[in-house]
Amino acid sequence: MRTRIQVICGQPLPITGCPTTGAGLRAWSLGEGLKHHGFEVVYSVPKDVLEKVPNPSEDLEISAFDYHRLGDAVEKINPDVILTQGWLWANMLPDNLQVPLGVDLTGPYLLESLFSQVEDQTRMPFLKVQALQKADFVTCAGLYQKHYFLPWLLLAGHDLSHEVCHAIPMSLSPNMPMRMPPDEPxxxxxxxxxxxxxxxxxxxxxxxxxxxxxxxxxxxxxxxxxxxxxxxxxxxxxxxxxxxxxxxxxxxxxxxxxxxxxxxxxxxxxxxxxxxxxxxxxxxxxxxxxxxxxxxxxxxxxxxxxxxxxxxxxxxxxxxxxxxxxxxxxxxxxxxxxxxxxxxxxxxxxxxxxxNWERTIEPLVSFCRSPYKREQTGSHLDRMITPLDDRLWRSAIQLKNSSAYHALKGIKRRISG
CATH class of the missing domain: 3.40.50.2000 (Glycogen Phosphorylase B;)
Incomplete structure (x- = not known):
């Protein structure tokens, strides 16, 4: 039986006939690279993203999830390994998750949010550290990014005396399109x-x-x-x-x-x-x-x-x-x-x-062939803040992942849209 990988992405994928994004392409490229190496790959996107996809496949409909019930989608798919595109999704997974978890740090989301101001800048660093605590295996899109993410992984309790972040550059199929040069530039x-x-x-x-x-x-x-x-x-x-x-x-x-x-x-x-x-x-x-x-x-x-x-x-x-x-x-x-x-x-x-995803994806392939749960020792922040502060922050995170929060957020989007 083939190893089943559940790839979780919050944005539209390039397999559905609708416009995609860099995040969607990144998740798809990793998933397709894993398929090339013989894995079974199941893509999961949020239900509100799927609603904007014309004629989604039955597989996508089955694996789609509500934000506050991502654990239900995992239980339904029953994967051998989970791979999230971005760290945000790790906080929506159950704390007692038994499935090995890979987190792909596609880009510097905190820096993006400084420009967009769509997230609470005070809470974001704590959310990020908590998410990275859950990761058993981490990838990113290049060496520049790796050097940026290593201090965050250290804060989250990863042992930097070992390889804790694997650089997998954005890659595509070895079968490339044929050029059709135009008559003028x-x-x-x-x-x-x-x-x-x-x-x-x-x-x-x-x-x-x-x-x-x-x-x-x-x-x-x-x-x-x-x-x-x-x-x-x-x-x-x-x-x-x-x-x-x-x-x-x-x-x-x-x-x-x-x-x-x-x-x-x-x-x-x-x-x-x-x-x-x-x-x-x-x-x-x-x-x-x-x-x-x-x-x-x-x-x-x-x-x-x-x-x-x-x-x-x-x-x-x-x-x-x-x-x-x-x-x-x-x-x-x-x-x-x-x-x-x-x-x-x-x-x-x-x-x-x-x-070329045949070559660049090898570190992730190795993890998926022999997946493991990392021994978690707690983050440096856990050792610095008081138990009361910790409970307050974790309560805030739970609130953000709740159905009530996402219902209110949906109403806000409809009003602003």
């Missing part, structure tokens, strides 16, 4: 509007280049979060302005398969964003999708993926504030199409050699 900008992401500088320089050369197009595939009401930052205003340009085409977020089709028929992916700490730590999903589709990337020079792109000549790793270098690079793209195509071939070679 097509610059693709895609993604969800989020307050910590700002591509305005390079997009404005690109508009000038399109006017200068009198050819080429900017294709924008972007929009608000497909399932949650979420702050959008300044990009929607800029996109509305750019749509007035005759060489700009805009479409809202689209299903993953459609996105891949539009990506593989573009020329270059624009993913050069203003610097902030969240962007420095992010191992950006949309970038890997573009590389996998054979597009060279106009990217930053400050994150982990920048080194991959530079070493493989799979694009250009630039300072987002250096407008002269940005202009030179845009000129190169217009004037050296053969070289740009070679960069696209390098992009797929990079994915095949470094971001």
């Amino acid at each position: 097509v610059f693709l900008y895609s993604g969800i509007f989020l307050p910590w992401q700002d591509t305005s500088a390079v997009l404005r320089r690109l508009i000038i280049a399109l006017d200068t050369y009198g050819r080429g197009r900017l294709l924008i595939i972007a929009g608000e979060h497909p399932t949650y009401t979420f702050p959008t930052g300044n990009m929607p205003g800029l996109v509305e302005e750019l749509q007035q340009h005759p060489r700009v085409e805009f479409t809202d977020v689209i299903p993953f398969d459609d996105l891949v089709e539009r990506t593989r028929s573009s020329t270059v992916c624009i993913d050069l964003m203003a610097h902030n700490t969240e962007r420095e730590l992010a191992f950006t999903t949309r970038t890997v999708v573009a590389l996998w589709s054979g597009l060279p990337i106009l990217y930053n020079n400050y994150s982990e993926l920048s080194t991959y792109i530079r070493d493989y000549q799979a694009g250009w790793a630039l300072n987002p504030d250096d407008t002269a270098k940005i202009d030179d690079t845009l000129n190169f793209i217009f004037e050296q199409p053969d070289q740009v195509r070679s960069y696209g071939k390098n992009a797929q070679r990079l994915v095949h050699e470094c971001l």
Whole structure:
């Protein structure tokens, strides 16, 4: 009998014909990588996310869960291993969980919440430490992130004299799309509007280049979060302005398969964003999708993926504030199409050699083949705070996971929406 893995994700997956997100793609990529190695994988998403999915599969309907009853979904699926996308879900699992638990720390959620302000910043660190206490095995999306998460794991009581966090970069299938080069340069900008992401500088320089050369197009595939009401930052205003340009085409977020089709028929992916700490730590999903589709990337020079792109000549790793270098690079793209195509071939070679889920997922495969429960010794915070403080914090966490809390939160969303 095959080992059954339950993958828990709070966002739509790219298997349902609806727009997905970076978190959904990450969970799916780990699940599909595990399938490739012979595991049975069951995906579980919240019921309110499933409601927005057109024609969900019977398997997804069976495994969907209420936020305050995630333990019921686990009991129904009866997995050998649980893998959560993000740490939030660990706090919704039963305290006496007997199933080995893997937690994938996809990105710096605390830093994201500093920009979005959708969570209580005072409580979040305590929630995070409590969640990490439950983890038996931990992964993250790269070495930069690993160094960020290690102190949190130390606070949660993990023994850092052993390997406690395994870097698995965002990866995709070894079977890559075939390129369909357009007749003129097509610059693709895609993604969800989020307050910590700002591509305005390079997009404005690109508009000038399109006017200068009198050819080429900017294709924008972007929009608000497909399932949650979420702050959008300044990009929607800029996109509305750019749509007035005759060489700009805009479409809202689209299903993953459609996105891949539009990506593989573009020329270059624009993913050069203003610097902030969240962007420095992010191992950006949309970038890997573009590389996998054979597009060279106009990217930053400050994150982990920048080194991959530079070493493989799979694009250009630039300072987002250096407008002269940005202009030179845009000129190169217009004037050296053969070289740009070679960069696209390098992009797929990079994915095949470094971001291929056959290879990168090995640490998680090893855990799932021989799963275990970690001996929990309590967190450093447990030893520092009084029993009364501890009871108060844990009561607050239980309240947040209760059905009453989520009912009130649902009413608030409907009113604000």
